[in-house]
Amino acid sequence: MTLKNRNLWLIAPAVTLIGVCFLYPVLWLLQRSVSEPVWGLQNYETVFGKAVYVGVLWNTASIAGATTLLCALIGFPVAYSMVHSRPWIRKLLIFVVLIPFWTSILVRSFAWLVILQRGGIINDLLIGIGLIAQPLDLVYNRFGVLLGMVQILLPFMVFPLFSVMARIDGSFFKAATNLGANPLRAFFRVYLPLTMPGLATGAMLVFIISLGYFITPEMLGGRGDTMIAQLIFQRIDEFGDWPLASALAIVLLVGTGLLFIVINSIFKLRGGRS
Amino acid sequence: MTEPLLKLDNIGKAYGAVDAAKDINLDVAPGEFVTFLGPSGSGKTTTLMMVAGFTEPTAGHIHLGGKPLDPIPVWKRDIGMVFQHYALFPHMSVAQNVSFPLEMRGVSKRDRKQQVEQALEMVGLSGFGKRLPKELSGGQQQRVALARAMVFRPSLLLMDEPLGALDKKLREHMQLEIMHLHKNMGTTVIYVTHDQEEALVMSDRIAVFNNGRIEQIGSPRDLYEAPQTKFVADFIGETNFITGKAEAVSGQGARVRGLAGQLGTDLNEGAPAVLAIRPERLHVVNGHAVEGDDNSLSGTVREVIYLGQSRKAIIALEDGTEVSALEQAAQAEATALEVGAPAALSFRARDARILADV
Amino acid sequence: MFYSAKFWGGLRGVINALLVVYMLAPLVIVLVISFSSALFLTFPPPGLSLQWYDKMFSNPTWSRSLITTLKIMVPAAAIATILGTAAALALSRMQSKWALFIRGVLMAPLIIPVIITAAAIFGVFRIWGLYGNLQGLILAHVILTLPYVLSTVSANLVMFDKRLEDAAANCGAPPWTTFRRITLPLISPSVLSGMLFAMVISFDELVVSLFLSTPRVRPVTVQMWSNIKGDTDPTIAAIATVLFLFSLIALLADGVARRKSGRAAGL
Numbered sequence: 093m094t095l096k097n098r099n100l101w102l103i104a105p106a107v108t109l110i111g112v113c114f115l116y117p118v119l120w121l122l123q124r125s126v127s128e129p130v131w132g133l134q135n136y137e138t139v140f141g142k143a144v145y146v147g148v149l150w151n152t153a154s155i156a157g158a159t160t161l162l163c164a165l166i167g168f169p170v171a172y173s174m175v176h177s178r179p180w181i182r183k184l185l186i187f188v189v190l191i192p193f194w195t196s197i198l199v200r201s202f203a204w205l206v207i208l209q210r211g212g213i214i215n216d217l218l219i220g221i222g223l224i225a226q227p228l229d230l231v232y233n234r235f236g237v238l239l240g241m242v243q244i245l246l247p248f249m250v251f252p253l254f255s256v257m258a259r260i261d262g263s264f265f266k267a268a269t270n271l272g273a274n275p276l277r278a279f280f281r282v283y284l285p286l287t288m289p290g291l292a293t294g295a296m297l298v299f300i301i302s303l304g305y306f307i308t309p310e311m312l313g314g315r316g317d318t319m320i321a322q323l324i325f326q327r328i329d330e331f332g333d334w335p336l337a338s339a340l341a342i343v344l345l346v347g348t349g350l351l352f353i354v355i356n357s358i359f360k361l362r363g364g365r366s
Numbered sequence: 367m368t369e370p371l372l373k374l375d376n377i378g379k380a381y382g383a384v385d386a387a388k389d390i391n392l393d394v395a396p397g398e399f400v401t402f403l404g405p406s407g408s409g410k411t412t413t414l415m416m417v418a419g420f421t422e423p424t425a426g427h428i429h430l431g432g433k434p435l436d437p438i439p440v441w442k443r444d445i446g447m448v449f450q451h452y453a454l455f456p457h458m459s460v461a462q463n464v465s466f467p468l469e470m471r472g473v474s475k476r477d478r479k480q481q482v483e484q485a486l487e488m489v490g491l492s493g494f495g496k497r498l499p500k501e502l503s504g505g506q507q508q509r510v511a512l513a514r515a516m517v518f519r520p521s522l523l524l525m526d527e528p529l530g531a532l533d534k535k536l537r538e539h540m541q542l543e544i545m546h547l548h549k550n551m552g553t554t555v556i557y558v559t560h561d562q563e564e565a566l567v568m569s570d571r572i573a574v575f576n577n578g579r580i581e582q583i584g585s586p587r588d589l590y591e592a593p594q595t596k597f598v599a600d601f602i603g604e605t606n607f608i609t610g611k612a613e614a615v616s617g618q619g620a621r622v623r624g625l626a627g628q629l630g631t632d633l634n635e636g637a638p639a640v641l642a643i644r645p646e647r648l649h650v651v652n653g654h655a656v657e658g659d660d661n662s663l664s665g666t667v668r669e670v671i672y673l674g675q676s677r678k679a680i681i682a683l684e685d686g687t688e689v690s691a692l693e694q695a696a697q698a699e700a701t702a703l704e705v706g707a708p709a710a711l712s713f714r715a716r717d718a719r720i721l722a723d724v
Numbered sequence: 725m726f727y728s729a730k731f732w733g734g735l736r737g738v739i740n741a742l743l744v745v746y747m748l749a750p751l752v753i754v755l756v757i758s759f760s761s762a763l764f765l766t767f768p769p770p771g772l773s774l775q776w777y778d779k780m781f782s783n784p785t786w787s788r789s790l791i792t793t794l795k796i797m798v799p800a801a802a803i804a805t806i807l808g809t810a811a812a813l814a815l816s817r818m819q820s821k822w823a824l825f826i827r828g829v830l831m832a833p834l835i836i837p838v839i840i841t842a843a844a845i846f847g848v849f850r851i852w853g854l855y856g857n858l859q860g861l862i863l864a865h866v867i868l869t870l871p872y873v874l875s876t877v878s879a880n881l882v883m884f885d886k887r888l889e890d891a892a893a894n895c896g897a898p899p900w901t902t903f904r905r906i907t908l909p910l911i912s913p914s915v916l917s918g919m920l921f922a923m924v925i926s927f928d929e930l931v932v933s934l935f936l937s938t939p940r941v942r943p944v945t946v947q948m949w950s951n952i953k954g955d956t957d958p959t960i961a962a963i964a965t966v967l968f969l970f971s972l973i974a975l976l977a978d979g980v981a982r983r984k985s986g987r988a989a990g991l
């Protein structure tokens with residue numbers, strides 16, 4: 093009994109704090125989304141009905157999707173290379189990929205800005221060597237957003253892939269090609285399916301995390317690249333439009349939650365069968 | 367019996383509907399070496415943990431030195447314990463580990479140093495004080511655990527399968543060492559094992575656990591020679607069982623299927639019963655009867671196993687029950703057996719126990 | 725060619741090099757520019773100087789915001805470390821199904837998109853008078869950083885042998901002594917690691933701070949954010965470098981702590 097009490101005292105402060113300062117505010121948000129101006133779902137109707145908002149939802153999904161695809165395309169060879177490099181190179185690569193975990197998104201987005209903007213390093217360089225006359229628009233557009241987001245989210249793709257690939261026999265391709273198999277065929281028929289769990293986990297993580305991104309699209313994106321998080325910020329910061337902002341936040345919350353549950357259960361089904 | 371040091375009075379522990387231990391009654395005399403023996407999951411650890419104070423009994427009371435133990439928390443119980451995997455503190459040296467209980471008792475630094483040295487010497491580890499536990503072998507870690515549990519001279523020492531992780535040879539060696547320590551220090555010990563040989567070798571008394579209850583408590587000899595339940599007869603040593611009903615119940619004796627034996631427990635006439643007879647008490651008869659044997663059986667030889675100093679014969683009785691008879695090499699020579707040939711067996715009624723069949 | 729080891733090795737080298745450039749080049753460029761002697765964000769800089777660091781520390785706006793960041797980070801990380809460690813200890817000893825649920829709730833601020841947390845906290849904290857002051861920011865940062873401490877310490881506790889606590893109690897150590905002498909020394913590397921994590925997260929935090937801060941109480945990330953949108957001089961590069969170096973130092977300290985923890989646990 094005393095032991096149980098002790099656990100209670102240990103956990104109570106954290107639970108109280110999170111309950112009062114986090115759960116309650118989220119519930120408060122939920123309530124505002126359905127109670128103003130009158131009780132009902134009108135705010136959600138707006139979110140899913142008005143072209144501007146639907147556009148933002150579409151932006152969010154497509155940017156997240158593109159980020160996921162690019163992370164997979166880049167992450168796959170990177171993880172493969174990591175697994176098959178000498179130990180010290182592997183350590184270096186892990187360190188390099190891990191840096192995003194530790195460096196603020198703000199700093200890295202700023203760095204991209206310095207490089208990509210009209211008066212930035214790349215444009216200066218290209219004009220300097222006479223390759224172009226007018227600076228290119230490398231930032232404040234979809235390209236800039238994706239460049240920044242992929243760099244930040246790459247570790248979420250690389251590490252699940254890395255852990256799966258590390259368990260697959262290293263001499264796989266050598267063995268397959270020695271047996272006379274077409275390397276492409278061997279890759280698509282054997283290697284890719286084997287790495288699927290890592291790829292799927294990574295894709296899920298990247299996609300879900302991308303959905304809520306704010307800083308990178310705000311700094312590197314243009315008008316047409318507004319994502320849902322930016323819209324929430326705008327509605328509150330500029331217009332004090334709590335009902336709509338709340339509805340958007342709840343849509344984001346439920347969306348990511350549902351996605352997580354659905355993908356997770358697909359995984360479990362697959363895992364259970366094999 | 368003198369005033370018991372430890373008294374378990376009807377204690378029990380229920381986890382929901384499951385009784386991990388139930389109706390445990392046990393008196394342990396000062397200086398005694400008592401072993402809890404039983405199969406996995408029979409409640410040995412649960413009972414030990416109640417004594418140590420890690421588990422609260424859901425029924426009954428425990429007394430140590432005449433005082434109730436229930437309100438006393440673990441750290442004030444003054445009971446030493448050796449854990450199954452030693453549980454040495456990995457960030458402390460051997461000396462610091464052994465010194466820890468003394469420190470907790472406010473022993474002065476000088477006395478601590480001296481007592482730690484004594485304790486390490488006692489377990490044959492002088493000079494190992496500065497090492498970390500992970501720099502020791504399994505047997506050495508075991509000794510450190512023992513030193514730590516004994517250094518503060520607890521009135522009671524608990525050991526939960528302390529030798530379980532050691533190989534056979536080291537285990538036998540440590541058994542002897544623990545017995546010597548027990549004799550020299552005079553500490554009262556409760557020892558848990560599921561190795562019946564270990565229990566027979568080491569203990570003054572053994573409590574046989576089964577399904578959360580104590581089936582029987584007694585000296586190794588009592589348990590072997592006079593088991594009171596079928597489980598005990600079966601669990602300790604090898605036994606032949608002949609199943610039937612209790613007949614001709616009178617005073618000390620009874621019969622099962624016409625065979626006479628001593629009553630191990632109270633039995634009603636006609637109750638399901640078994641007659642238990644040890645293989646070495648079952649004699650192969652070759653022509654002449656063995657003197658004093660008042661029961662006889664017959665069957666067919668199934669198998670003859672040569673064991674060097676002895677011979678084991680497996681014989682199928684007429685109803686198909688297989689029994690085994692163990693004979694010293696000298697006697698075995700006199701009674702040559704052939705597989706498939708008929709064989710006659712005999713035994714003394716006083717060597718057979720008649721027990722309830724459950 | 726397709727089959728030769730040389731081809732694959734070379735390809736790997738190219739991939740590795742591209743990765744390093746992609747991940748590190750932007751940071752390195754910012755780092756270099758922060759020491760630039762030029763007045764604009766040009767690269768390579770014509771010469772080196774410490775003028776932007778000088779400007780950063782002498783400009784009251786920047787120095788004040790740096791101090792504000794520290795005033796938020798230190799208490800927030802301390803509180804998150806204490807509460808998170810306590811929660812991890814309790815959860816590791818709880819067997820009921822509540823334990824899983826409580827863990828999920830405590831981890832939620834890490835899992836759900838931070839913009840939601842930010843909006844929700846802002847809405848309620850404004851009503852409670854926790855807007856535009858240190859208290860509100862500290863509380864919010866505790867909520868955001870606590871999951872990091874909880875998960876780091878919990879991961880360590882999974883490996884922690886609870887019988888050691890039983891053994892200590894049996895040796896005569898009351899609970900608090902057991903915690904101080906046995907549990908804490910054995911989990912301290914992960915507590916330190918969790919605290920470093922909390923410090924970095926708090927130091928770098930922007931989104932929630934953006935909502936809760938006012939020009940009077942403004943951590944350095946928010947200050948940077950509002951300046952990036954205006955004219956960008958290399959002072960921001962200097963600030964970015966400071967932020968980056970802070971993370972790097974924490975990362976290295978964490979590495980040291982982890983190595984120690986491996987040694988202490990004897991694993």
Ligand SMILES: Nc1ncnc2c1ncn2[C@@H]1O[C@H](COP(=O)(O)OP(=O)(O)OP(=O)(O)O)[C@@H](O)[C@H]1O
Pocket residue numbers: 381384385386387404405406407408409410411412413560
């Ligand atoms: N915390 C618990 N919750 C539920 N049941 C438990 C708990 N601890 C023990 N039990 C049950 O109580 C019974 C007795 O367990 P105990 O550990 O005392 O057995 P044991 O005799 O020490 O076995 P072993 O030789 O395997 O160590 C077992 O059936 C076990 O499953």
Ligand SMILES: [Mg+2]
Pocket residue numbers: 410411412
């Ligand atoms: Mg046990």
